[in-house]
Amino acid sequence: MxxxxxxxxxxxxxxxxxxxxxKVGVTRQTIGMIEAGNYNPTLNLCIAICKALDKTLDDLFWAEDQPEIK
Amino acid sequence: MEYSMQSSKVDPQIDERIESLTNKYASNAFTFMCYYIGISIVVKGFTLDVNMLIYWDNAIVLALAVIYMIYRSADEGAHVTPTTLNPLNWKLIKGTLFVGLIFGLFVTFFVSGMEERWDSFFSTIPIKIAGAAVIGVLFSAVFMFLVWLFDVIPNKRALRKASELTGEPEAELPDDEELIKQSHIKDERIESINDKYAAHGLYALLAYIPLSTMAKWFIPDVPIYAYYDAFLALMAACGYYTWKVIREGVVGDTPEKNKSSVRAKVSQLLSFLAFGFFMSFLVFPMDEGMAATLDSFTSRFTLGIAMAVLFGVGFHLLMNFMDRLARKRAEKLSDSDQ
Structure with missing residues (x-):
């Protein structure tokens, strides 16, 4: 997604x-893959991205229709 | 990965996506090597008429790598698919005794007939049955020792470490019956820790197997087919690893325009050149067949330079080609704005 x-x-x-x-210390392709939904970042990386963009985790990573993890 | 609340930067040397994917596929390759070497030792033991010591070294190094992986994982509070936490699990003992007895009967009735001295030793049916029983008990004892070494101790240690790390009381794992049914761990923390140390195991094999293969190559009267397969299996495992990381867009996925990336490429080229020269100038002349044609310093030096250029430049170009493939794949997988 x-x-x-x-x-x-x-x-x-x-x-x-x-x-x-x-800014967050990863490769450009990693950011591209997060945007394309092909990589799930760790919480550390999510927080680093949120700080770099002045956003909260909810703003960027909360999805209402996220499938439940089993 | 270090993360500081004062800075929004994570460790610039490590990209978590690259790290986790390389660890995952290296771990798969390591698992393949575990199965391959384990099975090949048994098959060779029954089929090849060579000294087992020639190829047991690979199995010993592999076992050490597995022990390292399991115990390091345990130190980080991660267990590796436990079978039991009870060293005297009677159900397991009975099962292994049964399998050991069947294996013993197979050995004493069928396999011993292939070798004269064993055939004469297991001459009567009562001796064959008694031999099978002894083999069954030994099999069970060895199996239970391995369970104790690979399951009971590391898993208890993992529970204790996890409790220390969380400050919570020790968690209880499911009882033995449920553990035996459980086939795969789906905890991402445990998986990533296991993958990390399994990747170290693969790197240990990558360092050891080529060296031991090269060393055995120069031992006279050792049949090459008896040990060369481990090297080929390792190459197959590395081929799988390379293919998977290229498919995931990982190889060469370091930041472009990065000075350390240029330095890495230069040192890679130099090390390939040095390895090519070392092999052809110093190692090849040690081989009896090649020594005849490489009898003078000039011929050795010329071959050394030629091989260094061929091997060094060839591998450098191959690495660059894989790098380009991986970059293309990474662009395809990402929502790129470049």
Missing amino acids: KNIKLKMARVEKDLTQEELAD
Whole structure:
């Protein structure tokens, strides 16, 4: 599931994927894969991204239709 | 991965996605090596007429790597699919005695007939049955020792460590019957810790098996087929690992324009060149067949330079090719704005 909220928050801050990746210390592709929904980041990385974008975890990573983990 | 509340940065040297994926596939490759070496030791023991010591070293290194993986995981409070926490699990003892007895009967009635001295030893039916019983007891004892070493101690240690790390009282695992039915752990914390140390196990094999294969190559009168298979299996495991990490867009996924990435490429090229030169200048002349043609310093030096260029540049180009493939794959998987 694509993370549109993250992409919008990044664009609002006028940051490229590479700039955000530099800020949080990962590769550009990792940010791209989080936005594409192909990678689930750890809580540490989620918090680092939220801090870099001045957002909360709820703002960027809470999904109402998240499938239940079994 | 270190995370500081003062800074929004995580450790810039480690990308958690790359780390977790490489660990996961290295762990799969390590599991394959465990099965392969375990089965091949048994098969060779029954089929090859060679000294077992020639290839047991791989199994010993592998067992040490498995022990390292299990105990390091336990130190971080992660258990590895436990079978039992009871060293005197009577149900397990009865089961292993039964399997051991069947195995013993197979050995004394069928396998011993293949070798003359064993055939003459197990000459009568009562001796065959008594031998099978002894083999059954030994089998059960060895199995229970392995359960104690790989299950009971590390899992109790994992429970104790987890309790220390959380400050909570020790958690209770399900009872033995439920544990035996349980086949796979689905806890992401435990999986990631296990993968990390299994990856270390694979790296240990990567360091050991090529060296031991090379060393055995120069031992006279040792048949190459008896030990070369472990090296080939390792190469197959590495092939799987490489293919999977390229598919996941991991190889060469370091930040572009990064100085350390350029340094890494230069040191990679230099190490390939040095390895090519070392092999052809120093190691090949030790082989009897090649020593005849490499009798002078000039011929050895020329071959050394030629191999260094061929091997060094060839591998460097191959690595760059894989790097490009992985980058393409990463772009495909990501919602890229580049």
